[in-house]
Amino acid sequence: MNQLFQRKSVADCENDIAERGGLKRTLTKWHLAALGIGATIGAGIFATTGTAIVGDPLRPGAGPAIIFSFLLTALACGFAALCYAEFASMVPIAGSAYTYAYASLGELVAWIIGWDLIIEYAVGNIGVAIGWSGHFRVLLEHLGISLPAWLATDYRTAFEAAANVASGATDSSMAYLASAVSEAPRIGSLPIIFNLPAFLVVMALTWLLVVGIRESANANKAMVILKIGIILFFIAVGAFLIEPSNWTNPATGGFAPNGFAGISAGAAIIFFSYIGFDAVSTAAEEAENPARDMPFGIIVSLVVCTVLYIALAIVMTGIAPWPTLGTPEPMLTALEHAQGPPMLLNASSFIVALGAVIAMGSVLLVFQMGQPRIFFSMARDGLLPPVFSKVHPKYKTPHVGTILTGIFVGGFAAIANIAEVVDLTNIGTLFAFVLVSLGVIVLRYKEPDRVRPFRVPWVPITPLISIVACLYLMFQLPWVTWVRFGLWLAAGLVIYFLYSMRHSRLRRKA
Numbered sequence: 001m002n003q004l005f006q007r008k009s010v011a012d013c014e015n016d017i018a019e020r021g022g023l024k025r026t027l028t029k030w031h032l033a034a035l036g037i038g039a040t041i042g043a044g045i046f047a048t049t050g051t052a053i054v055g056d057p058l059r060p061g062a063g064p065a066i067i068f069s070f071l072l073t074a075l076a077c078g079f080a081a082l083c084y085a086e087f088a089s090m091v092p093i094a095g096s097a098y099t100y101a102y103a104s105l106g107e108l109v110a111w112i113i114g115w116d117l118i119i120e121y122a123v124g125n126i127g128v129a130i131g132w133s134g135h136f137r138v139l140l141e142h143l144g145i146s147l148p149a150w151l152a153t154d155y156r157t158a159f160e161a162a163a164n165v166a167s168g169a170t171d172s173s174m175a176y177l178a179s180a181v182s183e184a185p186r187i188g189s190l191p192i193i194f195n196l197p198a199f200l201v202v203m204a205l206t207w208l209l210v211v212g213i214r215e216s217a218n219a220n221k222a223m224v225i226l227k228i229g230i231i232l233f234f235i236a237v238g239a240f241l242i243e244p245s246n247w248t249n250p251a252t253g254g255f256a257p258n259g260f261a262g263i264s265a266g267a268a269i270i271f272f273s274y275i276g277f278d279a280v281s282t283a284a285e286e287a288e289n290p291a292r293d294m295p296f297g298i299i300v301s302l303v304v305c306t307v308l309y310i311a312l313a314i315v316m317t318g319i320a321p322w323p324t325l326g327t328p329e330p331m332l333t334a335l336e337h338a339q340g341p342p343m344l345l346n347a348s349s350f351i352v353a354l355g356a357v358i359a360m361g362s363v364l365l366v367f368q369m370g371q372p373r374i375f376f377s378m379a380r381d382g383l384l385p386p387v388f389s390k391v392h393p394k395y396k397t398p399h400v401g402t403i404l405t406g407i408f409v410g411g412f413a414a415i416a417n418i419a420e421v422v423d424l425t426n427i428g429t430l431f432a433f434v435l436v437s438l439g440v441i442v443l444r445y446k447e448p449d450r451v452r453p454f455r456v457p458w459v460p461i462t463p464l465i466s467i468v469a470c471l472y473l474m475f476q477l478p479w480v481t482w483v484r485f486g487l488w489l490a491a492g493l494v495i496y497f498l499y500s501m502r503h504s505r506l507r508r509k510a
Helices: 010-020 029-040 043-054 063-090 097-104 107-142 155-166 172-183 196-211 213-239 259-273 277-286 290-319 330-337 342-380 399-413 419-446 461-474 479-503 505-509
Strands: none
Touching (some): 010 097, 029 213, 029 277, 029 290, 043 063, 043 107, 043 259, 043 330, 043 342, 063 097, 063 259, 063 277, 063 290, 063 419, 063 461, 097 107, 097 342, 097 419, 107 196, 107 342, 107 399, 107 479, 155 172, 196 342, 196 399, 213 290, 213 342, 259 419, 277 290, 277 342, 277 419, 330 342, 342 399, 419 461, 419 479
16 A cells, blocks of 8 residues: 555656656746646637536526636636646646646556546547537638538537427527438448547647647747637627626526526536646646746736636626527627627627637647646656657657547547536546645645745645635536546556556656
8 A cells, every 4th residue: 555655756756857858848938828828718718608607407507697607716726726836836847737646645646647637638628629610610601611510510419409400499500410410421321420620620739749849839829819819809899789787687587597506506617618727737847947937827827817707708698698698609699699780790700700719729739738748747657658758859749649649639529529528527627636736735744845936825724725615616516427537537547557556667666
């Protein structure tokens, strides 16, 4: 049991880089802040906010009080961000929460959190790719290009839409998705349905990430600037279209139609909008001055995104009745129901669709960057096969892990349903936040004299608040999500005891 919880000290982590070489340090604090914003503003705000506002069969909606859901989630993430900042400045090594857990809680916990992070990055990115594809299809329609439905959706969505149309639904979007079943080419009786745009965008970004981290970071920075400008445009236009009665209409339940229960459920759903800030920590080994720049990048990205999210929520619920916003494209839906000049609304809809494509593209880029670096760190420790720790001789990137991650994400994005991955991503990320916060407390006890360029204030109170807040949000998720999460962790433990425990470099040294 002692060996299962043997820690890899911070000094061992530093020695690994000195002995075996590391990744190229090229990222400034503004690159890191842009990476955090790029990973955070994306599929969550553009796709899941509608469900958080309106609710679903398992959870009540927050209504216009969604702004308090954003504040509640930001509070939980804020305390967790402080814990991430302390570790990232002290252990500037690729691997994010996995590396921090190895240094504080031991190998078994490190493996669990590394396996768990696959849910956050790879599985989460499947959902982002699917959301990107939907908005890309809408953007093409604005340009007069119609993509066949069987090339732009998945089996579950197509057959559910076909069933709804057969029962009398007349929604144009529903009819389009249902056409995939009737119009798709077939192999025997099986229709060929897959999400081609989702697959292609993942493959393109995988190639970019193999070429180089600085090129990828510069591309991300350009996308971040563009999408922030487009979001500010939506806020500016929407501010003139707000009808205050949409916030307080008693016919729709008023400002908080489901009280704190709706606000809490909304916070658990829109947590998907915040999962990107910790992606900054995966680039710690490529930061020019990690002790100074990592805390800056993590905290600045979280603050900027929270301000933009609240402003967007105020505008969305102000320009349209909140019960109409429960779609995968709530901002576009809000513009459809807004009262204003048709030419302005059509132009705004096009710009928002373009902004969503750019926003989700940058999220895909950053998450595709993060997952291979976690694999890289785990393979360097012997917990995964050594192929994942190979570095390209020219580009100095973990190219094998990047390519394999791209194939995994792109393949599943072509066939999966977004509803199946968002909740799983949320619970996996919240679990990682809990372990990182616990790790700060443990390492303060284990290594109190270690130099900490950034220190979490009021330890252990601050990490404990982070733990409680994250656990609270986890318990707002449906029970089926807990079942899936438990099965995922069980599969990871089987791999650990069959392979990782036998190949651990730390265990061999011991």
